Amino acid sequence: MQALCSVGKRIPKIDAVDKATGRAQYIQDLKLPGMLYGKILYSKYPHARIVHIDTSRAKQLPGVRAVLTGADIPEIKMGVYKDNRPLKVGKVRSYRDEVAAVAATAPHIAREALNLVEVTYEALPGIFDPEQAMQAGAPLVHEEHKTNVLKMPWKLHYGDVEAARKEAAFIVADRFTTTWVTHCCMGTSGAIAEFDPANNLTVYSNTQIPSLAQKDFLEALKAMGVQDRRVRVIKPCIGGGFGSKLDTYAYEYIAILLAYHTRRPVKVEFDRTEEFSATSTRQPTITYISQGCDKDGKLLFRDVSMILDNGAYTSWGATTPSVMMMPITSLYRVPNVRYEAKCVYTNNTYAQAMRGYGNPQATYAIESTMDMLAEAAGIDPIEFRRINANKAGDVSIQGLRITTCGLEECMAVVKDQLAWDRPKEANEGVGMASLIHVGGGARVYKSDGCGTIIKMDDFGKVDLFTGATDMGQGSDTVIAQIVAEELGLHIEDVHVIHTDTDVCPWDVGAHASRTTFVAGNAALGAAKKIKARLLELGAKQLESPLEKLILQDRQIRHREDAEKRIEIGKLLRKTHFSHAGQMLMAEYFYDPTNENMGRDFRGNMSMTYTFGTHGVRVKVDDETGKVRILNYVAAHDVGKAINPMLLEGQVYGGVMMGIGYALSEQVILEKGENMNPNFRDYKILTAKDVVPIAAPVLETYDKDGPFGAKGIGEPGCVPTAPAVANAIYDAVGVRIKDLPVTPERVLAAIRAKKGLDLCGRELSQDHPDECVIQQ
Numbered sequence: 106m107q108a109l110c111s112v113g114k115r116i117p118k119i120d121a122v123d124k125a126t127g128r129a130q131y132i133q134d135l136k137l138p139g140m141l142y143g144k145i146l147y148s149k150y151p152h153a154r155i156v157h158i159d160t161s162r163a164k165q166l167p168g169v170r171a172v173l174t175g176a177d178i179p180e181i182k183m184g185v186y187k188d189n190r191p192l193k194v195g196k197v198r199s200y201r202d203e204v205a206a207v208a209a210t211a212p213h214i215a216r217e218a219l220n221l222v223e224v225t226y227e228a229l230p231g232i233f234d235p236e237q238a239m240q241a242g243a244p245l246v247h248e249e250h251k252t253n254v255l256k257m258p259w260k261l262h263y264g265d266v267e268a269a270r271k272e273a274a275f276i277v278a279d280r281f282t283t284t285w286v287t288h289c290c291m292g293t294s295g296a297i298a299e300f301d302p303a304n305n306l307t308v309y310s311n312t313q314i315p316s317l318a319q320k321d322f323l324e325a326l327k328a329m330g331v332q333d334r335r336v337r338v339i340k341p342c343i344g345g346g347f348g349s350k351l352d353t354y355a356y357e358y359i360a361i362l363l364a365y366h367t368r369r370p371v372k373v374e375f376d377r378t379e380e381f382s383a384t385s386t387r388q389p390t391i392t393y394i395s396q397g398c399d400k401d402g403k404l405l406f407r408d409v410s411m412i413l414d415n416g417a418y419t420s421w422g423a424t425t426p427s428v429m430m431m432p433i434t435s436l437y438r439v440p441n442v443r444y445e446a447k448c449v450y451t452n453n454t455y456a457q458a459m460r461g462y463g464n465p466q467a468t469y470a471i472e473s474t475m476d477m478l479a480e481a482a483g484i485d486p487i488e489f490r491r492i493n494a495n496k497a498g499d500v501s502i503q504g505l506r507i508t509t510c511g512l513e514e515c516m517a518v519v520k521d522q523l524a525w526d527r528p529k530e531a532n533e534g535v536g537m538a539s540l541i542h543v544g545g546g547a548r549v550y551k552s553d554g555c556g557t558i559i560k561m562d563d564f565g566k567v568d569l570f571t572g573a574t575d576m577g578q579g580s581d582t583v584i585a586q587i588v589a590e591e592l593g594l595h596i597e598d599v600h601v602i603h604t605d606t607d608v609c610p611w612d613v614g615a616h617a618s619r620t621t622f623v624a625g626n627a628a629l630g631a632a633k634k635i636k637a638r639l640l641e642l643g644a645k646q647l648e649s650p651l652e653k654l655i656l657q658d659r660q661i662r663h664r665e666d667a668e669k670r671i672e673i674g675k676l677l678r679k680t681h682f683s684h685a686g687q688m689l690m691a692e693y694f695y696d697p698t699n700e701n702m703g704r705d706f707r708g709n710m711s712m713t714y715t716f717g718t719h720g721v722r723v724k725v726d727d728e729t730g731k732v733r734i735l736n737y738v739a740a741h742d743v744g745k746a747i748n749p750m751l752l753e754g755q756v757y758g759g760v761m762m763g764i765g766y767a768l769s770e771q772v773i774l775e776k777g778e779n780m781n782p783n784f785r786d787y788k789i790l791t792a793k794d795v796v797p798i799a800a801p802v803l804e805t806y807d808k809d810g811p812f813g814a815k816g817i818g819e820p821g822c823v824p825t826a827p828a829v830a831n832a833i834y835d836a837v838g839v840r841i842k843d844l845p846v847t848p849e850r851v852l853a854a855i856r857a858k859k860g861l862d863l864c865g866r867e868l869s870q871d872h873p874d875e876c877v878i879q880q
Contacts, residue, residue, distance in 0.1 A: 107655055111590040112812045115750035119582045119596065120342075120575070129342040132295035132311050133374060140297070141170055143363045143373040144215035145356065146205040146222050147383065148197035151233075151452040151777030152244065153226040155196055155204070163207060163221040168214035171366045172222065174205045178362055179328045183321075183353065186255065186419030188247060189455075191358035196229070198246050198417035199452055200778050201383045203355045208363040208371050233776055235414040235449035236391065246417055246450035253450040255415060259426035261706045263434065263502040264441030269406035273397030277477040280393050281470040282843045283826075285386040285772035286765070288459060289789050292344015294384055295374035296357045298364040305335040306364075310357055311343040313350040313574050314614035319606050321353040325361060338606045346576035347762075348458030349384055351616050352420045356383075381782030385457030386772055388422035389414045392470040402484045402492045406441040409433050409470070415448040415455060422456025423448045425463025427549065430706055432467045435501035435714075436541045437475075437493035442502055452777045458616060460759065464542055464823045465766060469844065472538035472827035476834065486831070487520055490539060495716065497805075504700075504707040505714060509805035509815075511742030512539060512716040518740040518801045519720035532727055533735070534836025537720040538824035544744065544815030545712030545807070546697040547617035554696030555620075556610025557627040559588070559635055561689040563681055565659055565674035567592065567599045569631075572612025573624035575603055578818055579751040580620040584628045586747055587811050591632035592639070593656025593673070610694065618715065618816030621747060623695060625811035630693030638689055639673065642680055646671055697809070713807045715815045717741035719760070719824045723832040730852030732768060732833060734796040741820055742803045745813035749802060752817055756800040759821015765790045767826035771845050 123129045160172040175194035183189040193202045205222045209215035230244045237243060238253040246253055270276065297309040306326060312318045315338040322336045343350070356373045363371040375383065391412040397405050415423050426446040434442045479489035491513055499507040516539065519525075525535055546553045558570040569588055575581040585599040603609055612624065636656060643661035644651040647669045655662050661676060663669035680687055700708040722735045739756050746752045769788035773780040781787045806813035826844055834840050839854035853863055860868050 107657070109590060110657070111586040111596055112747050113745070114586070114748065116582060116586060116596055116748055118579045118751065119585060119601070131292050131344050132297070132309065132341045133292070135297060135309055135341055137297060137299060137370040140370040140372055141208040141210060141363070141367055142212045142215050143206055143208050143360055143371045144212070144219055145203050145359060145373065146219045148200055148202040148204055149224070150197060150226050150228055151200050152229040152231040153197050154229060155193065156225040156227050158205060159223040160205065162223070163218040166214065166218050166221060168210040169207060169218045170210065170369065171208040171363050172205065172218065173362055173366065179330070181325050181328045181358055183355065183358065184419050185421060185423060189418040191355040191362065199454055201454055202417070203359065206359045206363060208367050231452040231777060233451055233453055233774070235412050235451055238449045238451050239447070246452060250450070255419065255423060255448040255450065257423060257448055259446035260444070261430065262443045266406045266408050266441045266443040269441040270397055272399070273405045274400040275478060275481040276395060276397040277474050277481055278395035279474060279477070279842060280391070281473060282392070283390045283466045283469060284844055285389050285454070285774060286770045287381060287384065287386045287772055287787070288345065288347040288349040290345030290347065290349060293375040293377060293380040294354070294356060295372065296360045297370055297372045298360040299370035300364055300368065303334070304331050306361065307337045307339065308357065308361065309339045309341060311341055311350060312338065313346045313576060313616065315340055315574065315606050316572060316611045317614055318353050322361065325358055329365060340574065340604045343576035346615060347460045348462065348616065351458040351614060377784070378782045381772070381787065382779045385420055385422065385455055387459040388425045388456040388463060388466065390466040392466070394470045394474055396474050396478050398478055398482055402482050402489050404437055404439045404493045407433060407439045409444045411446040413446060413448045414453055415450050416453045417450065418455045420455055421458040427702065429463040429467040430503060431505065431543070432464055432471055432541055434503035435495070435505045436468070436471055436539065437490065438495060438499065440502060453774055454779070460762060461819045461823045462617065464540070464819070465763065465826060468538065468540055468824050469826045472824060473830055473840070473842070476536070476831045477840070486537060487516055487525065491516060495541065504709055506709045508713050508809065509742065509744065509807045510716055511803040511805045512718065514803050515539070515716060515718035515740040515742060518803065519718045519738045522738045522799055522801065523720040523722055523736060525720070532725045532836050533722065534725070534832045534834065535720065535722050536828050536831030536833070536835055537718060538827040538831060539718045540716065540820055540823040542715045542820045542823060543617050543619070543711035544715035545622045545809055546619045546699050547711050548699045548701050550613050552696055553613055553619070553623065553699060554694055555612040555624045555627040556692065556694040557624070557631040558610060558692045559631040559690065561635060561677060563674065563678045565594065565598060565672065565677060567594065568602060569599055569628060570602045570609050571624055571628060572610045573603055573620050574612070574615035576615055578755065579748065580624060582751060583621050583747045584624055587625050588628050588632045590812070591629060591636055594659055598659070610692070618818040618820065620816070620818070621814050622712065622810050622816050623697060625747070625814060627693055627695035629811045630695055631691045634691035634693065635689055639676070642676055643671060646676060646679065712809045713744065713815050715742060715817060715820050717820050717824070719828045721828045721832045723829065723836055725833055725836045725851065727837055727855050730848035730850070730855065732829070732846065732848070732851060734764065736797050738799045738801065739821060740801045740803060741817060742805050743817050744807040744810045744815035745804050746802050747812060747814050752802060753800045755817055756821040757798055759819070760798050760825055761790055761795065763822035763825025764796065764829065766822065766844065767829040768846050
């Protein structure tokens with residue numbers, strides 16, 4: 106077998122130098138001739154009727170070219186549920202509601218104009234708790250909907266949970282909550298819209314879904330009365346995604362509307378406060394869960410009920426139950442499962458996709474109660490999980506076909522590297538949690554595909570046009586490695602273009618850890634076509650049997666005769682400049698054979714699944730509640746590491762994001778208003794907070810993946826919170842069931858366990874805890 110030259114190598118990102126030297130162009134760097142600057146006026150109330158909007162003073166300000174309100178624009182519907190529009194009419198339903206927009210010749214003029222827009226509101230009662238929003242008589246966020254509960258039937262029941270409950274020797278049940286957290290992309294959101302004289306539209310946007318955004322913008326043009334025109338989406342360099350750019354947003358449509366009204370390019374760019382307040386968060390959840398096992402520790406049932414705070418409108422956050430189902434039904438072997446989720450309108454901000462797409466919320470409840478159930482059964486937590494571990498060849502109760510599975514190996518590596526059985530000091534504990542995630546695409550649309558076009562020049566260089574989106578994760582590097590490996594080239598010979606819908610093929614978007622698997626297979630398919638043609642031409646030129654030839658080090662070589670070789674570039678020139686010459690080009694569209702879920706939510710949504718186990722050792726200060734992470738081990742079954750260095754980077758970043766989710770991060774909403782819209786008050790972890798992380802890689806080689814690879818973009822953050830919570834319990838004996846696990850919550854639990862209040866006073870019926878916890 107020919108040794109790999111590019112795949113499996115620690116190759117730096119191909120855009121690293123451009124980013125390090127400032128050559129990379131982000132949306133903030135772009136300026137078009139004649140460009141205007143758009144700004145958005147947001148609601149002053151979480152729930153109110155819009156009585157009147159007076160824009161006359163704003164329109165008279167020198168430099169203002171357009172002022173728009175909801176009354177000035179057509180009915181453009183946005184979001185998964187089509188319950189949102191770019192500028193609101195009638196009433197506002199959250200503080201982030203867009204009420205008016207201005208285009209001016211300079212940003213400061215646009216901001217001044219916003220201050221001149223006068224809006225008269227009639228305040229309405231707000232609803233901010235999803236459980237209260239479900240009660241009869243609660244204020245309706247959308248009156249036409251008749252209820253605050255979305256009509257999304259997230260409900261399944263496989264097997265017989267109640268019968269299994271009666272058979273169980275041990276049962277645990279509890280309630281867990283997760284809160285709002287945000288993506289914290291270093292590059293804030295923004296878009297530029299421009300119409301040409303024929304009303305063809307070009308949008309520059311740092312989107313994760315260029316092909317789907319193109320479709321959405323075409324529909325907006327139709328609503329505007331602009332028929333049969335072209336839409337081109339150009340992606341600047343993206344300064345972080347994490348799921349935040351998987352929908353089209355009001356600011357993009359507002360840029361389009363302002364550009365249409367002014368006939369000038371218009372740029373809408375968020376500042377950091379807007380990025381916190383006017384973009385969408387991870388989906389918050391309330392989870393009621395029970396699990397049971399027999400006397401030997403074998404799981405018998407899992408019963409989960411969730412309430413999701415949908416916020417005022419519906420984006421992809423409302424569909425996260427489709428992914429939550431995966432760990433609920435298929436993390437470990439569980440023969441009887443019941444799950445129901447209700448998404449509920451409130452006057453809070455609305456949720457979007459975020460790394461893990463519901464899996465971290467579900468796994469927090471599952472893996473916390475796995476530890477609780479192991480303790481009830483008197484079984485070591487790792488052994489308990491090993492008893493119930495998934496195995497290659499399994500078909501889960503939901504119909505997920507597990508082709509390769511290194512879960513037990515991941516557990517063993519974590520146990521070894523974390524020194525699980527080592528004696529612990531006072532207030533020191535160890536915890537672990539495992540994960541399952543899609544690793545081979547995730548069919549949520551009719552197509553889960555990606556296209557690739559390869560063009561070779563006369564010198565053996567490749568231009569590769571892919572529908573895939575690189576947003577900092579290194580997909581362009583991985584794709585280049587795959588193609589370089591297949592064609593016997595060096596990675597610098599492959600130029601990846603992924604920025605323009607006018608030249609790049611269709612792709613469903615950068616989500617679900619699918620890019621390496623799906624875009625990688627698309628690139629490999631196109632490269633194989635080129636390779637077959639090169640070998641055919643080489644066999645003729647070298648007068649050798651085709652099966653004796655290989656592509657290596659920019660040459661076509663004979664396997665057994667070292668003298669028989671020709672440079673690929675030279676061969677291409679001979680082919681081009683001969684009689685009836687030709688150039689080598691190929692296209693390939695890869696759409697995996699995964700399945701859409703049926704009405705019963707069964708179906709093999711991914712071609713393969715990524716497994717992993719995280720373990721953590723912590724030290725808890727019982728005087729302050731502060732948790733210090735001493736060591737963290739995150740082991741993943743990745744199929745094949747195309748680029749181990751980039752893979753480790755994904756794991757390190759995912760773990761740190763997960764630790765922030767576990768211990769510190771929270772968007773604080775006070776009656777719907779964001780109270781910490783900045784990096785001073787939003788407690789994201791920084792470089793100072795990095796903990797010792799080991800990222801062992803287990804390769805199981807999945808037959809359907811490019812060179813055996815699975816997706817790994819999201820799993821790094823999935824089981825972190827329960828691993829940390831389990832370690833805290835092991836250290837000081839308190840179970841924290843609400844994220845984030847702040848020092849205040851840990852300290853309150855420690856003192857409550859000792860019969861003390863937060864001030865250290867003895868609790869009694871006469872003297873309840875009067876100290877306030879700052880959440």
